[in-house]
Amino acid sequence: MLRTAAVCGRFLTPSAFRTKVTMSRQLHARRLEGIDKNIWVEFTQLAADYKAVNLGQGFPDFSPPAFIQEAFCKAVGGGCTMHQYTRAFGHPPLVKILAKFFGRVLGRDIDPWEDILVTVGAYEALFCSFQALIDEGDEVIIIEPFFDCYQPMVKMAGGTAVYVPLRPRSGSGMALSSADWILSPEELEGKFTPRTKAIVINTPNNPLGKVFQKEELQVIADLCVKHDVVCISDEVYEWLTYDGAKHVKIASLPGMWERTVTIGSAGKTFSATGWKVGWAVGPRRVMTHLKTVHQNSIYHSATAAQEAVAVGFQREYDCFGTKESYLKQLPEMLHHKRLRLAQCLQSVGLQPILPQGGYFMIADISSLKVDFNDPSAQDEPYDYRFVKWLIKEKGLATIPVSAFYSPEHQKDFQNYIRFCFVKENATLNAAEEILKQWNIRELK
Amino acid sequence: MKAGRRVRDAIGQIQGAGAPLARVESAAAETQDARCCMTVAPQALRRCAAAWRLSGRSPAPPCSCSAVRMATFRHKNAKRIEGLDKNVWVAFTSVAADPTVVNLGQGYPDVPPPSYVKEGLAQAARVDRMNQYTRGFGHPSLVKALSQVYGTVCGRQLDPFKEILVTVGGYGSLFSCMQALVDEGDEVIIIEPFFDCYVPMVRMAGAKPVLIPLRPKSGMKTTSSSADWVLDQEELASKFNSKTKAILINTPNNPLGKIFAREELQAIADLCIKHDTLCFSDEVYEWLVYRGHQHVKIATLPGMWERTVTIGSAGKTFSVTGWKLGWSIGPEHLVRHLQTVWQNTLYTCPTPLQEAVAQGLQKDFQRMGRPDCYFSSLAAELEAKRDRMAGILCSAGMAPVVPEGGYFMIADVTALNQDLSHMQEDEPYDYRFNKWMIKEKKLAGIPMTAFCGDDTKRQFEKYIRFCFIKQDATLDAAEAILKNWSQQTSV
Numbered sequence: 001m002l003r004t005a006a007v008c009g010r011f012l013t014p015s016a017f018r019t020k021v022t023m024s025r026q027l028h029a030r031r032l033e034g035i036d037k038n039i040w041v042e043f044t045q046l047a048a049d050y051k052a053v054n055l056g057q058g059f060p061d062f063s064p065p066a067f068i069q070e071a072f073c074k075a076v077g078g079g080c081t082m083h084q085y086t087r088a089f090g091h092p093p094l095v096k097i098l099a100k101f102f103g104r105v106l107g108r109d110i111d112p113w114e115d116i117l118v119t120v121g122a123y124e125a126l127f128c129s130f131q132a133l134i135d136e137g138d139e140v141i142i143i144e145p146f147f148d149c150y151q152p153m154v155k156m157a158g159g160t161a162v163y164v165p166l167r168p169r170s171g172s173g174m175a176l177s178s179a180d181w182i183l184s185p186e187e188l189e190g191k192f193t194p195r196t197k198a199i200v201i202n203t204p205n206n207p208l209g210k211v212f213q214k215e216e217l218q219v220i221a222d223l224c225v226k227h228d229v230v231c232i233s234d235e236v237y238e239w240l241t242y243d244g245a246k247h248v249k250i251a252s253l254p255g256m257w258e259r260t261v262t263i264g265s266a267g268k269t270f271s272a273t274g275w276k277v278g279w280a281v282g283p284r285r286v287m288t289h290l291k292t293v294h295q296n297s298i299y300h301s302a303t304a305a306q307e308a309v310a311v312g313f314q315r316e317y318d319c320f321g322t323k324e325s326y327l328k329q330l331p332e333m334l335h336h337k338r339l340r341l342a343q344c345l346q347s348v349g350l351q352p353i354l355p356q357g358g359y360f361m362i363a364d365i366s367s368l369k370v371d372f373n374d375p376s377a378q379d380e381p382y383d384y385r386f387v388k389w390l391i392k393e394k395g396l397a398t399i400p401v402s403a404f405y406s407p408e409h410q411k412d413f414q415n416y417i418r419f420c421f422v423k424e425n426a427t428l429n430a431a432e433e434i435l436k437q438w439n440i441r442e443l444k
Numbered sequence: 445m446k447a448g449r450r451v452r453d454a455i456g457q458i459q460g461a462g463a464p465l466a467r468v469e470s471a472a473a474e475t476q477d478a479r480c481c482m483t484v485a486p487q488a489l490r491r492c493a494a495a496w497r498l499s500g501r502s503p504a505p506p507c508s509c510s511a512v513r514m515a516t517f518r519h520k521n522a523k524r525i526e527g528l529d530k531n532v533w534v535a536f537t538s539v540a541a542d543p544t545v546v547n548l549g550q551g552y553p554d555v556p557p558p559s560y561v562k563e564g565l566a567q568a569a570r571v572d573r574m575n576q577y578t579r580g581f582g583h584p585s586l587v588k589a590l591s592q593v594y595g596t597v598c599g600r601q602l603d604p605f606k607e608i609l610v611t612v613g614g615y616g617s618l619f620s621c622m623q624a625l626v627d628e629g630d631e632v633i634i635i636e637p638f639f640d641c642y643v644p645m646v647r648m649a650g651a652k653p654v655l656i657p658l659r660p661k662s663g664m665k666t667t668s669s670s671a672d673w674v675l676d677q678e679e680l681a682s683k684f685n686s687k688t689k690a691i692l693i694n695t696p697n698n699p700l701g702k703i704f705a706r707e708e709l710q711a712i713a714d715l716c717i718k719h720d721t722l723c724f725s726d727e728v729y730e731w732l733v734y735r736g737h738q739h740v741k742i743a744t745l746p747g748m749w750e751r752t753v754t755i756g757s758a759g760k761t762f763s764v765t766g767w768k769l770g771w772s773i774g775p776e777h778l779v780r781h782l783q784t785v786w787q788n789t790l791y792t793c794p795t796p797l798q799e800a801v802a803q804g805l806q807k808d809f810q811r812m813g814r815p816d817c818y819f820s821s822l823a824a825e826l827e828a829k830r831d832r833m834a835g836i837l838c839s840a841g842m843a844p845v846v847p848e849g850g851y852f853m854i855a856d857v858t859a860l861n862q863d864l865s866h867m868q869e870d871e872p873y874d875y876r877f878n879k880w881m882i883k884e885k886k887l888a889g890i891p892m893t894a895f896c897g898d899d900t901k902r903q904f905e906k907y908i909r910f911c912f913i914k915q916d917a918t919l920d921a922a923e924a925i926l927k928n929w930s931q932q933t934s935v
Contacts, residue, residue: 025720028781029627029649036780038787041580059576069569072796076566083562084552084766088534120612120768120790127789135522152788156623157522274576274795289521292529296644297619298612299533302794303766304565 035152039403046388047397053430055419056397058206058359062424064272065326071311075304082304088295090118090279091306097313102281106252114284117291120301122236122265122278127153129232129261129280132289134159138197143183145404145413147206147234163406164191166210178210178355185219192227199224201250202234204241207362207404207418209355211245221253230286231256236265237358239327242335245356258283261290266309271330275305334422341421341428348435359422362401366415382414396434528644532894546921549888551698551852552765553913558818560807561762564800574796581783582610582771583798589805594773596812598744606776609783610793614728614757614770615641621724621753621772622649624781630689635675637895637904639698639726654683655897658700666856670702670847677711684715690722693742696729699854699895699909701847703733706740713745723748728757728770729850731819734827737848750775753782758801762818767797826851826912832919833912840929851913854892858906873905887925
């Protein structure tokens with residue numbers, strides 16, 4: 001009937017077709033199956049609708065540092081070339097400084113033309129990695145909790161995600177720090193099969209805030225080498241470590257440079273998430289495949305933004321390790337906000353897990369019993385319902401942590417919600433007010 | 445083989461005085477040539493293991509061997525990008541980057557964008573919130589401005605949140621269409637000459653590109669206008685079958701500059717409806733339409749809105765190709781699948797750039813239809829450059845095909861009779877001509893066969909594409925070269 005309708009289309013009024021799907025076969029490609037839901041789309045909209053105090057999505061609500069804003073304005077006001085196409089794999093000044101900067105960090109020569117790809121945010125670097133390297137039937141190990149996009153990206157590439165969870169260390173009391181959440185080496189080893197093509201790691205981790213120690217990375221590295229697997233290392237929060245925790249690059253471990261794609265983000269480095277400039281760094285023979293995906297999908301990211309990031313990195317290269325360095329100042333500033341939020345959450349009866357790094361803190365809500373009274377959300381995990389209730393009833397936006405778990409493990413991790421503390425004091429004050437007024441203790 | 449020797453030397457050293465592991469590893473890692481790895485690997489595996497045993501070190505780490513072994517098998521590319529590594533822009537951009545070469549190759553303006561657009565960006569960047577993430581499917585002020593502009597142009601109400609997706613350039617929109625709506629085993633019809641990325645994108649989606657060429661109207665040996673190039677209707681109809689998922693059209697066309705007339709689009713539309721296929725309409729040059737011609741949106745033809753995704757570009761609209769912002773407009777039941785792709789690939793486009801484009805669109809929307817509207821004023825400015833370009837190409841003995849729209853012109857170089865037999869034989873004539881022209885004449889274009897499939901290479905290999913959205917100084921320099929062409933003929 002639809003087909004006949006389509007053929008007669010010209011003779012029917014346009015309004016007859018307005019709600020009808022006119023194609024008789026499936027419209028969307030199979031690769032989209034099961035990846036249409038997205039937590040950010042859903043929860044960002046909700047937070048906006050209710051004008052909630054937003055500790056949900058991970059972006060700063062304070063300004064980027066003056067030097068980077070000036071660099072952008074200068075680039076914008078610069079010559080013609082700033083507004084036209086640049087080199088597909090990365091604007092030359094940017095790839096050159098990234099090669100120098102990370103070459104010094106890693107203690108090796110990085111070729112700016114072969115070993116680096118500049119992408120539209122770290123998101124695109126992840127996308128290119130999966131599309132370039134994962135085929136139908138390949139397995140990709142993902143450590144839970146994970147930044148939610150890894151799973152749909154693996155799926156879209158035809159791969160199978162295999163999950164291994166971080167778990168609170170058993171034994172002495174509650175796991176109060178992200179350092180207490182660990183992998184079981186035996187469990188991890190058991191996940192490697194002949195079909196394993198890659199493992200994705202994220203350190204510092206989103207949402208937990210764990211900073212993987214060198215020994216922990218060595219365990220992963222040994223398995224990568226033994227099973228000849230590629231490591232995709234998402235290090236967007238690499239500069240944000242607290243309490244003396246040290247960020248270690250897995251690519252710096254023996255045998256790992258040649259099998260690791262290390263991903264970074266200007267948005268997280270310079271508190272300018274809206275610029276969408278990221279990069280992937282790795283050995284030429286792997287990077288060449290990411291470049292093929294990139295040149296056939298979006299071609300390149302905005303020139304002026306790349307120019308500004310290049311200027312920012314040059315400055316940071318020159319003052320690295322000194323007190324002028326933004327890479328030092330930002331974690332120092334966030335260190336206090338992190339403690340402040342943790343204290344506030346504790347004081348109202350929530351149990352935070354103190355992160356060693358990153359933008360986020362998760363808190364255990366299992367001691368609370370709230371009557372949601374929201375039939376629309378019946379089938380959803382507890383934390384999803386809690387977060388929606390918190391937005392609608394209390395005007396505070398957070399993110400449910402089970403969104404960062406696989407479908408198979410979601411039910412075991414429904415009792416945590418994620419807060420972003422990279423916010424200006426006014427926002428944190430407002431959040432504190434809401435939490436204090438809530439008088440959670442009465443609910444227990 | 446140098447690297448292979450380094451690995452062997454390093455292994456030798458381990459056997460001797462116990463060279464540090466790091467040196468063996470770094471030698472293996474430096475092995476850039478995969479072929480070298482493959483020949484070295486089997487021996488290296490055995491000898492490395494033996495060397496470690498001999499040196500008394502334990503345990504024998506697998507790293508150096510695996511580094512070499514890795515290149516032989518496991519870390520090859522996924523099948524979807526097999527054969528897609530070549531790219532004409534990557535190839536020719538570096539060649540033409542030589543500042544002594546007059547670059548009429550890649551399609552970007554060397555004239556400044558309108559000042560209010562640049563200022564809009566500078567202002568946006570000064571607002572804190574504009575430096576952070578915005579709505580994934582498009583910054584609200586931008587999608588609203590787009591719905592106004594295109595709602596007016598199309599004569600329909602556009603839902604800014606459901607019927608529009610903002611992407612990284614027109615490229616990003618094309619990619620989203622393919623990934624969202626084209627499956628393995630599908631066929632996609634592409635009209636030649638085509639913007640070169642269409643074929644790799646179709647292939648990356650696992651589908652088969654089905655090509656059909658525009659040809660000079662029957663009886664015409666030389667053509668002077670892009671309007672003289674047409675599709676054969678029977679041939680077009682024969683390309684549609686039950687596997688055809690979509691047809692991809694580009695109007696105004698790159699590289700030819702053809703603007704498809706209403707009747708031509710109607711013929712395509714009829715086939716789309718008859719065969720129940722989708723239409724992806726790349727209209728990035730939609731405002732660059734010269735006098736006497738009219739851009740028609742295929743989505744406005746009866747029965748077409750519900751099966752068409754129309755693609756536009758801020759880069760081409762406002763002469764800011766480096767901003768890499770574009771958009772897809774279509775019915776919700778199609779756009780929502782593009783949005784699904786988007787949320788799983790890039791998630792969102794840069795915020796300040798979107799805000800600036802929104803403001804630019806608002807400004808020009810107010811002036812639409814007036815000569816001071818940038819959409820019209822740019823076309824007027826370019827028409828003069830087009831005519832000038834045609835004239836100077838003629839003076840060199842080339843036969844330009846004057847475009848009805850867009851900012852490219854192709855020219856037939858047959859009459860120059862340039863002998864290129866001394867150059868690499870397996871390349872089509874136009875690739876050789878362009879390389880020769882860059883080297884000998886210091887003038888860069890783009891070879892036309894970059895825009896066609898293998899079967900039509902013969903038809904197109906005598907044409908070079910020139911971009912004329914260039915400032916007067918660049919056109920002056922091109923003129924100097926072209927006017928003196930025959931005097932400088934060498935080889």
